[in-house]
Amino acid sequence: MDDPQDLALTRALEAILFAADAPLTLTDLTRHVGERGDLLPALRALAASYAPRGINLVERGGRWQFQTAPDLGHFLRTARETVKKLSRAGVETLAVIAYHEPVTRPEIEDIRGVAVSGGTIDVLMAAGWVRPAGRRETPGRPLQYATTPEFLAHFNLASRRDLPGLADLKAAGLLDREPPREVPLPLGGREE
Numbered sequence: 645m646d647d648p649q650d651l652a653l654t655r656a657l658e659a660i661l662f663a664a665d666a667p668l669t670l671t672d673l674t675r676h677v678g679e680r681g682d683l684l685p686a687l688r689a690l691a692a693s694y695a696p697r698g699i700n701l702v703e704r705g706g707r708w709q710f711q712t713a714p715d716l717g718h719f720l721r722t723a724r725e726t727v728k729k730l731s732r733a734g735v736e737t738l739a740v741i742a743y744h745e746p747v748t749r750p751e752i753e754d755i756r757g758v759a760v761s762g763g764t765i766d767v768l769m770a771a772g773w774v775r776p777a778g779r780r781e782t783p784g785r786p787l788q789y790a791t792t793p794e795f796l797a798h799f800n801l802a803s804r805r806d807l808p809g810l811a812d813l814k815a816a817g818l819l820d821r822e823p824p825r826e827v828p829l830p831l832g833g834r835e836e
Contacts, residue, residue: 653680654690667707667793704796705803714800730771733764738773742795742807746777746788765789773798 660676661668673683687708691701699710712720730738737760740752752760768774777790791804801807 649680650686653677653683653686656680657683657686657690661701661708661710664709667704667709667797669707673708703802705793707793709797711797730767731764733758733761734767737764738768738791738795741768741774741789742791742804745790745804746780747790748780748786748788750786752789 656677657673660673670683670687673687677683687701687703691703694701694710698713698716700713701708701710733756736756737752740755741747744751744755747755749760749765765774769776772792772794774789774795775792777788779785780788795801796803
């Protein structure tokens with residue numbers, strides 16, 4: 645990148661991405677730097693130059709951002725970090741949304757085989773992993789749900805195409821297990 649114009653573009657992209665409070669699309673970046681040529685090669689070159697460093701430039705879902713190198717994240721975690729576990733219903737609902745998006749609540753319930761609590765979807769939305777994705781053009785116009793760029797970032801995925809496939813899940817032994825036996829709920833208990 646000996647060309648002064650290339651260097652100026654690279655520096656501008658680096659500064660904009662560094663100062664951004666959210667990941668930026670190519671359109672966002674073009675608004676900042678103007679029509680200065682094809683930004684993708686400059687972004688890829690910048691990402692390659694940051695690859696061995698403590699911060700990396702990554703693309704997730706068509707949006708570019710700087711992030712801490714994956715192997716150094718443990719240095720930034722606070723000692724008071726509280727880990728909140730997602731309920732089994734939450735995990736299943738998130739998986740259905742990720743693999744079938746955009747998907748409606750009745751479709752999620754059909755796939756899971758049980759009713760979905762409104763609270764489950766609220767928890768996923770509060771975590772920033774799920775968002776409303778418009779309404780289905782069917783009777784009743786049910787709300788559809790889809791994953792967010794934060795979902796991709798949290799699970800270190802560049803896109804939904806990086807989700808494990810059927811063969812990967814079988815290789816990990818996640819699909820070989822027998823389905824859980826029905827366990828009676830205590831009196832007054834309910835299934836979510």
